[in-house]
Structure formats: structure tokens, C-alpha cells
Amino acid sequence: MVRILILGTGSMAVNHAESFRAAPGASVVAAIETDATRREAFGKQFGITNLFADIESAIAWGEFDAVANVTPDAVHYPTTMRLLAAGKHVFCEKPLATDYPLALEMAETAEAKGLINMVNFTYRNSPALQKARELVVAGAIGEVRHFEASYLQSWLVGKQWGDWRTESRWLWRLSEEHGSKGVLGDVGVHIVDFATYGADSAVANVDSRLRTFHKAEGDRIGDYKLDANDSVVMTAELANGALGTITATRFATGHANDLTLRLFGTAGAIEVKTDGKASSLRSCTGADIDTQVWKDVPCPPVPTTYERFVQACNTGVNGDPSFRRAAEVQRVLDLCFAQEAARALNAASPATAG
Incomplete structure (x- = not known):
């Protein structure tokens, strides 16, 4: 125990x-x-x-x-x-x-x-994600060639979780001075893990864009300077050669908390959807490739991250996702921040006469 x-x-x-x-x-x-x-x-x-x-x-x-x-x-x-x-x-x-x-x-x-x-x-707790990875590893969709991953929230548009304009528990997430890394650090970390875990391949190269939108007069509410990023778009190449996009935003009107992963391979495709509670998986494989028919895939329950940690402590065998896995995801986020910083530096530099 x-x-x-x-x-x-x-x-x-x-x-x-x-x-x-x-x-x-x-x-x-x-x-x-x-x-x-x-x-x-x-x-x-x-x-x-x-x-x-x-x-x-x-x-x-x-x-x-x-x-x-x-x-x-x-x-x-x-x-x-x-x-x-x-x-x-x-x-x-x-x-x-x-x-x-x-x-x-x-x-x-x-x-x-x-x-x-x-x-x-x-989001590793999603039975659909775990089943999707199982199918990829088994070669059910062949070699992955293309992927699309997105994490869509809309709490900067709606009030499903409260009013960010007045509540400190949301305002701090919009302010770098209060420790926020923006949408990239908050939920981008989830979708990078979600995408690469499902594809069974790490990010080899990434090119990204971050955007902070105007949200209040003077871009400040009280003690909170609203300077953390609100949306991120990445173009990424995976170690397995697949090319695709990873996006995250808090301005996805109509989406409370939706993660989607689509993987397209040489022998089929799969699509994972979850809102953190319910999840679904569908695939297009075999003869269905010729008719573009998608079918639901049954997904049995899986242990939660909490249960896996308990099991790891009781058996002495480390579980996944490990610290090293999280460090690898952080490496990708750091690259995105560095690219944005370099872009801002270049934009601020005076033009050099030719």
C-alpha cells in the first residue's frame, strides 16, 4: 500500500x-x-x-x-x-x-x-487514444504520412468556466508576470503529448507561430498584464517522417475543451476525439479506403494515470508518462518559444541598408 x-x-x-x-x-x-x-x-x-x-x-x-x-x-x-x-x-x-x-x-x-x-x-486516460496508439504500433494504418492535432478551448469567448475578466484563477493564465506560459505552456503541452503518443513518434522538427490577442484596454486588467500567448500553430515533422500540424487556442468559439487527432497512413487512417471525459475512435482501413467509409472502433477502459502511478510505486517499475517523456515534450515547447523570441528580435531590429 x-x-x-x-x-x-x-x-x-x-x-x-x-x-x-x-x-x-x-x-x-x-x-x-x-x-x-x-x-x-x-x-x-x-x-x-x-x-x-x-x-x-x-x-x-x-x-x-x-x-x-x-x-x-x-x-x-x-x-x-x-x-x-x-x-x-x-x-x-x-x-x-x-x-x-x-x-x-x-x-x-x-x-x-x-x-x-x-x-x-x-488525456492519456482516453481509451480512444490508447487504442489508437495500439493500432499504429500494430501497423493497422501502415506508415504514418500525415497528421492533424488540435486542442480547442473557448473560455476567452464564453463563460462556461466562469468570467476570466474578473476571476484571478483565469487571469493569471493570461499573464507572464504571474507565471503563465500561455496556451502553449498550459494546453499545448497536452496536445504535443497527445499527438506524438498517438503517432508513436517524437517531434523531429517544428516551426511555430504564437499570437497574443488584444483583450482589454491597455492589455491589462488590474495587476494582470495580458501578455501570454492565446493561440499557437505548429508545423511539425515527426521522427517517422510524417508531416502535420499541431494547434491550440482559447478562441475556438463553440468548443469548451476538445482534443482531436487524425493520423493518415499508407494503409488507413484513424481519428481520435475527446473532451477529457468521453472519447471516441473511428477508422478507415482495408476495403473502406476505396469508398472513404469510416467505422467506429470499440475502446475498452484503461487505467488512469493515477492508477498507473500507484501500480508503479507498488511494483517498483516506473510507469508512463515519465519525467523523461515530459522533458521531451518541454523541449518542443522551448523550441516554439525560442522561435517566437527570435522573430520578435528580428522585427525590432532596424533595417540594414544594402
Whole structure:
């Protein structure tokens, strides 16, 4: 039985606590939260009596085996490194770190210590994505030649999750000063993993465009400067030679939270759709290629990332997605940020006379 500590008690921590409590072979035994009011409320909600204000106090207590790190993005690196030094397994929220070098250091440290390390790419929980990858690996659609991947949200248009103009829990996601990496860092990390996992191939080359749209007078609301990117478009080549696009936006009117992956191969094609809850898979293979007929593919249930982490801790065999996998995804995001920075620098440079 793996004893789990929850680090951070924000809204996502509720999902972690509920999921780990429901997972066979695990128990949630403690939590860390700097804010006393939130700490006590979280403990009461989940019946947790071992509550700590900081990591050092929890480590000194020591009666836990693994940690679900649900802190803000910029805090993932220092907190995880401290926990790894203490010999604790870590299940970290995405993104693993704010840049590739830090993410790689986290992966290498966990591996060197022989500790279980996984990242919560929640859309791996989609039975359709898991089945799609299985079909690709089995050669059911031949060699992948082209792909299209998109993550579409519309909370900058509608109010399905609240009003971003007045709520800090959304405004911080639009401000680099408040730690946001924009749509690329927030959900781009998911769709890059979604696409490359489904295609069973890493990104070899990428060319990207980021865009921040005008959303308020002076591009600011109160303390929040609205400068984080809102949309991203990537043209990518995979290691298997496939060419395609990866896009993410918060301005996809009519789409609350929709991920789509289409893979086109020499012997067929598949399409995955999910909103994070329900998912579907359809394919066009065999004789259907000649008539462009698509058929639904049954997708059996799959273990969640939470359940896989628990299993990994109890067996000693690391699960997927690992820290190293998350670092590879971060490498792609860093390339996109670097390309945009270089483009902005070139645009700001005065023209040179010929």
C-alpha cells in the first residue's frame, strides 16, 4: 500500500485526492499547504489529519512514500528536487518544469535515484487514444504520412468556466508576470503529448507561430498584464517522417475543451476525439479506403494515470508518462518559444541598408 502526500491544495488537488483515494493499493495520508485556511479545509474535506505548512516539516515527519505535486508550474522544479533528495516517489502535474534543462535535470535525478517518476498528462486516460496508439504500433494504418492535432478551448469567448475578466484563477493564465506560459505552456503541452503518443513518434522538427490577442484596454486588467500567448500553430515533422500540424487556442468559439487527432497512413487512417471525459475512435482501413467509409472502433477502459502511478510505486517499475517523456515534450515547447523570441528580435531590429 503506497502512502501518498498531496502537495498543494488548489482545485486540481481535489482531483488528485479523489483519484488516489479511489485507486486500489493507495491511501492519502497527508497534505502540505502554506495557507492555513485552505490547509484545514482540505484536511477536513478528505479526512486528512497529517497537515503541514511546508515540505521540510513533512519530510521530517516522513510517514509517506510518494507525493502528488500539485503546486503552481514554477514551483514544480524546486519542490520535486527536494522530494527526490528525500527519496520520495513523485507524481507531478504538467508541465514538469518551466524549461527543458530543468525538466531534464528532474528526469535524470529521479532515474539516478531509482525513484518512480510520472507526470499527469490526463488525456492519456482516453481509451480512444490508447487504442489508437495500439493500432499504429500494430501497423493497422501502415506508415504514418500525415497528421492533424488540435486542442480547442473557448473560455476567452464564453463563460462556461466562469468570467476570466474578473476571476484571478483565469487571469493569471493570461499573464507572464504571474507565471503563465500561455496556451502553449498550459494546453499545448497536452496536445504535443497527445499527438506524438498517438503517432508513436517524437517531434523531429517544428516551426511555430504564437499570437497574443488584444483583450482589454491597455492589455491589462488590474495587476494582470495580458501578455501570454492565446493561440499557437505548429508545423511539425515527426521522427517517422510524417508531416502535420499541431494547434491550440482559447478562441475556438463553440468548443469548451476538445482534443482531436487524425493520423493518415499508407494503409488507413484513424481519428481520435475527446473532451477529457468521453472519447471516441473511428477508422478507415482495408476495403473502406476505396469508398472513404469510416467505422467506429470499440475502446475498452484503461487505467488512469493515477492508477498507473500507484501500480508503479507498488511494483517498483516506473510507469508512463515519465519525467523523461515530459522533458521531451518541454523541449518542443522551448523550441516554439525560442522561435517566437527570435522573430520578435528580428522585427525590432532596424533595417540594414544594402
